[in-house]
Amino acid sequence: MSRFTGDMEFKFVREAERFDLRDVGVSAPALQGYACLWKKVHWYSRLRRWEAFATGAFAASLMSGKAISAYTEHEEIGLFSTTADRLELIQDQWGLAFRVQLRKGDDHQEQLARKVAIGEWSEVSVGYRTVREHTVTIEGKTVHVLDECDLSEISICKRGAVPGTSCRLIDARGRKTLREDLRGGNLLKGAVTANAARKAACDQAFENVKASTEFMYDRLGAIVADARAAGLM
Structure with a gap:
């Protein structure tokens, strides 16, 4: 049990104070969630337009076998994994799911795990190049539907552009595979x-x-x- 009031708890952890991940039952830290969701209309501020990802927009990228990176906040200095090293990506009917196992003893990755655990970084964004798109009109707005995108990276961040993305801390030890979690509807079940x-x-x-x-x-x-x-x- 915590020895502090709710207000004091937030003051202590607003900078993601260091704590032992084992205290929350995590011996093999991993991050898991949805990096992108299909058909979610969102505002892309850089191009100042409405966009939505079509179902399976990253299929060609995932099948190509190229390395796709995992960053924090789209910054190359924040690179902590790739699909050639611990990052797993799978598309399903809802979006692009991911799991990335973190290195124990790596200060940057353990601090990332703590920030995700307390909810400071709880969303995900994707870095991509549009290959093919078309436009539709929804409620009077022109929406660019991205049919195919060349995916280069996913980023753990405080706020992603696509609503509903998620990043949670899980214990990978004894956990089923990412594909099995998706099939069972357990992607976020058991998360800290x-x-x-x-x-x-x-x-x-x-x-x-x-x-x-x-x-x-x-x-x-x-x-x-x-x-x-x-x-x-």
Whole structure:
């Protein structure tokens, strides 16, 4: 149980305080969710137009065998995996699903896991080049439907353009394959909840403060004892 009120919990974890992932039952951290969803109309601010991905828009890219990257916030410095190394991508009737196993002991990837766990980074975006498209009119708006796209990367981010994308922290140990999770409708089942992660972070912060306070009192006691022994008190 957390030793703090709700308001204090948010203050402690707003910068994704370090906490042991094992405290939320994760021994083999992995990220999983939907990087893109089909037929979701969204505003693409760079081109200032409405867009929607057609079902299976990335089929050619996935079949090509080329390496597709996983970044944070579309920044190359944030590269942490590719489809040649731990990133798995599968299209289904709903969108583009992904799973990426994280390296334990890698500070950047473990910090990413913590940020996803507490909900700071909970959405996903895709980087692509449009190959083929057509336009339709929906509620008076011209919407560019992207029939085929050359996918280059997915990015874990705070806010993605396509509504409904998701990124959650799971424990890959003992987990079924991504394809089996999709077939069973279990893509997000068993993921770490933001509430559980906040409590773990808050308890860790409490233990850190407690240890620091105890050390200071012990140190002060030693100083006082030395002063008394020296006849200074």
